[in-house]
Amino acid sequence: MEKIKRSAYQHAYETIRDKILNGNLTGGEKIVEDRLATELRMSRTPVREAIRKLEEEGLIKSKKVINPTSEELRQTFEVRVLLECHAVRCAALYMDENRKKQLYECVVTASTGSRDEVMAANERFHTLIVHASSNPVLVSMIERMSSVIYLFRREVVYYNRPNLIDEHRMIYKAINEGDADLAEKLMKNHLEADLAFSLHSPGFTKE
Amino acid sequence: MEKIKRSAYQHAYETIRDKILNGNLTGGEKIVEDRLATELRMSRTPVREAIRKLEEEGLIKSKKVINPTSEELRQTFEVRVLLECHAVRCAALYMDENRKKQLYECVVTASTGSRDEVMAANERFHTLIVHASSNPVLVSMIERMSSVIYLFRREVVYYNRPNLIDEHRMIYKAINEGDADLAEKLMKNHLEADLAFSLHSPGFTKE
DNA sequence: ATAATCTGAATTGTATACAAAAGATAAAAG
DNA sequence: CTTTTATCTTTTGTATACAATTCAGATTAT
Numbered sequence: 001m002e003k004i005k006r007s008a009y010q011h012a013y014e015t016i017r018d019k020i021l022n023g024n025l026t027g028g029e030k031i032v033e034d035r036l037a038t039e040l041r042m043s044r045t046p047v048r049e050a051i052r053k054l055e056e057e058g059l060i061k062s063k064k065v066i067n068p069t070s071e072e073l074r075q076t077f078e079v080r081v082l083l084e085c086h087a088v089r090c091a092a093l094y095m096d097e098n099r100k101k102q103l104y105e106c107v108v109t110a111s112t113g114s115r116d117e118v119m120a121a122n123e124r125f126h127t128l129i130v131h132a133s134s135n136p137v138l139v140s141m142i143e144r145m146s147s148v149i150y151l152f153r154r155e156v157v158y159y160n161r162p163n164l165i166d167e168h169r170m171i172y173k174a175i176n177e178g179d180a181d182l183a184e185k186l187m188k189n190h191l192e193a194d195l196a197f198s199l200h201s202p203g204f205t206k207e
Numbered sequence: 208m209e210k211i212k213r214s215a216y217q218h219a220y221e222t223i224r225d226k227i228l229n230g231n232l233t234g235g236e237k238i239v240e241d242r243l244a245t246e247l248r249m250s251r252t253p254v255r256e257a258i259r260k261l262e263e264e265g266l267i268k269s270k271k272v273i274n275p276t277s278e279e280l281r282q283t284f285e286v287r288v289l290l291e292c293h294a295v296r297c298a299a300l301y302m303d304e305n306r307k308k309q310l311y312e313c314v315v316t317a318s319t320g321s322r323d324e325v326m327a328a329n330e331r332f333h334t335l336i337v338h339a340s341s342n343p344v345l346v347s348m349i350e351r352m353s354s355v356i357y358l359f360r361r362e363v364v365y366y367n368r369p370n371l372i373d374e375h376r377m378i379y380k381a382i383n384e385g386d387a388d389l390a391e392k393l394m395k396n397h398l399e400a401d402l403a404f405s406l407h408s409p410g411f412t413k414e
Numbered sequence: 415a416t417a418a419t420c421t422g423a424a425t426t427g428t429a430t431a432c433a434a435a436a437g438a439t440a441a442a443a444g
Numbered sequence: 445c446t447t448t449t450a451t452c453t454t455t456t457g458t459a460t461a462c463a464a465t466t467c468a469g470a471t472t473a474t
Contacts, residue, residue, distance in 0.1 A: 007427070007428090008427080008428065009427080009428090042428075042429085043428055043429040043430070044428095044429085044430090045427080045428055045429070045430095046427080046428065046429095
């Protein structure tokens with residue numbers, strides 16, 4: 001059991017981010033540098049830098065954990081649709097056989113694996129497609145959005161959404177057959193269904 | 208002549224960013240916290256934070272000013288096309304008369320104004336369209352890319368590109384007539400022409 | 415001459431200290 | 445009773461100090 005030594009800054013960043021994503025720091029809550037610094041047993045300096053980074057990512061705004069509204073979720077998904085639909089077109093046109101095989105394995109795992117395996121496989125499915133764009137700018141933008149998306153649907157038991165696996169399977173098929181138009185259309189529907197499901201999940205009954 | 212007092216951090220951020228965009232700090236150059244701090248007559252702390260922000264924006268990578276390649280410029284434009292084409296569709300479908308009028312004024316100014324007015328009008332033309340998306344997430348992503356785009360074409364005498372103003376005029380017309388498909392197509396061509404021009408400009412003859 | 419290792423200088427990362435600003439509480443005025 | 449403002453407290457912004465790391469050049473071994 002070797003101990004990898006991360007920098008204090010990185011440690012702070014990851015810990016605080018996870019606290020937010022897990023709901024240990026909840027929406028609207030005030031972020032106090034000093035409190036976190038003593039809690040993490042380090043000085044305020046690296047904590048400060050971590051907070052700034054989280055502000056960039058949109059998880060924190062003016063020293064408070066963001067309180068996501070359904071409107072923001074829609075806006076984020078609107079951009080996500082644009083980017084991922086482009087990526088899936090690239091996948092249909094250019095993805096090599098090896099990657100296609102990996103994609104297929106994600107679909108299989110998602111219908112047979114354990115709870116955690118299913119989660120991981122579904123996430124990997126999207127990641128593979130996004131990377132098929134071969135465009136680091138696009139990839140980094142999707143990654144930037146992922147925390148916020150995750151936060152929004154924290155309480156959604158995601159892998160239980162009906163049809164999700166079937167939709168993935170159909171997208172895979174379109175990619176495999178090189179049908180870019182179909183793949184794009186399916187991806188759009190898929191993401192919109194996802195959004196609708198998130199909006200109607202328990203976490204959002206308030207709105 | 209009133210003196211607005213910005214925070215040291217903000218001052219540092221703006222100064223360093225401008226130095227990079229103007230070419231005072233040139234590609235590949237090492238960024239040294241201490242040097243900048245003494246130069247700006249402040250401590251390293253705010254300088255550090257400014258540098259981190261510039262790293263987020265992609266102007267600095269591992270303490271060096273980035274050295275843009277034509278490949279990166281293409282990748283950035285690929286994303287820009289996706290986002291702005293969506294925005295221009297929204298503009299065609301939903302932009303109100305007042306905004307359309309402002310858009311038209313940009314076209315007029317661009318063909319009659321002074322050097323600086325032309326620059327400003329052309330930039331505002333795009334900004335107006337991007338904001339027509341009514342999507343802050345999309346807007347912020349475009350903004351994030353803008354520094355890098357500007358850096359890439361630092362040496363391009365942008366407003367001298369042939370046809371640019373005509374292209375803007377045609378896009379305006381499509382928006383004004385509510386023809387989303389046409390507007391989108393024109394915008395795509397416009398941005399691609401822009402990219403091609405940037406790639407063939409003096410600054411890139413090396414590649 | 416080349417590669418390996420050592421040494422010292424430059425630079426970054428983290429901690430602490432203090433000053434400025436923002437916020438909360440309580441007393442005074444309307 | 446509400447609003448104001450005065451005072452105290454908390455929190456943030458910036459400066460300074462020190463430790464850890466990285467990097468360049470010199471020195472030695474092969």
